[in-house]
Amino acid sequence: RCRCAAGGQDGEVGKAQRAAAEVGTEPTIFSRIIARSVPATILYEDDECLVFRDVAPQAPVHFLVIPKRPIPRLSLVGPQDAQLLGHLMVVAARTAQAEGLSDGYRLVINDGKHGAQSVYHLHLHVLGGRQMSWPPG
Numbered sequence: 001r002c003r004c005a006a007g008g009q010d011g012e013v014g015k016a017q018r019a020a021a022e023v024g025t026e027p028t029i030f031s032r033i034i035a036r037s038v039p040a041t042i043l044y045e046d047d048e049c050l051v052f053r054d055v056a057p058q059a060p061v062h063f064l065v066i067p068k069r070p071i072p073r074l075s076l077v078g079p080q081d082a083q084l085l086g087h088l089m090v091v092a093a094r095t096a097q098a099e100g101l102s103d104g105y106r107l108v109i110n111d112g113k114h115g116a117q118s119v120y121h122l123h124l125h126v127l128g129g130r131q132m133s134w135p136p137g
Contacts, residue, residue: 012116030066030121044095048087051095059106060129061099065092071122074111092126101128106136 032038034050043063044051054062065088071077077085089107096105105128110117 012118028070028119028121030064030119030123031070034066034068043099044091046091048084049091051091054125057127058125059127059132061096061101061105062125062127063095063099065095065124065126067122072120073117074109074122077122088124092124096126096128099128101126104128104132106132108136 027035029038033040033052040052040055042050042052047068049065049067051063051065054064067084067088069084071081092107105126108125108127109122110125
């Protein structure tokens with residue numbers, strides 16, 4: 001199971017710290033979803049990315065947009081990734097529209113241990129369907 005956003009703040013911080021220590025030791029849950037060895041509710045797919053519902057949603061609508069090419073962290077991207085990153089944003093916006101998020105949504109990318117990244121495969125969280133608060137955390 002993909003438990004990308006479960007457990008509240010303390011749970012996420014602990015998961016992020018454990019994940020940082022295990023980077024690169026085995027395929028991520030997202031690699032296994034791409035390979036179809038782990039089930040997911042897929043909303044969209046093309047040659048470059050996959051969109052699926054988060055199994056532990058933190059909002060009425062919560063889905064993830066991931067590149068099929070594994071990029072461990074946003075902080076590791078380079079100029080060669082610009083087109084892919086733009087594509088992920090466009091796909092996020094189009095999927096949000098298809099999911100009925102016309103009143104807005106939040107897009108979140110966690111990076112590294114202090115950013116509470118718990119899966120080291122770049123992913124965009126799209127959350128909506130309710131009023132978001134500020135600051136986020």
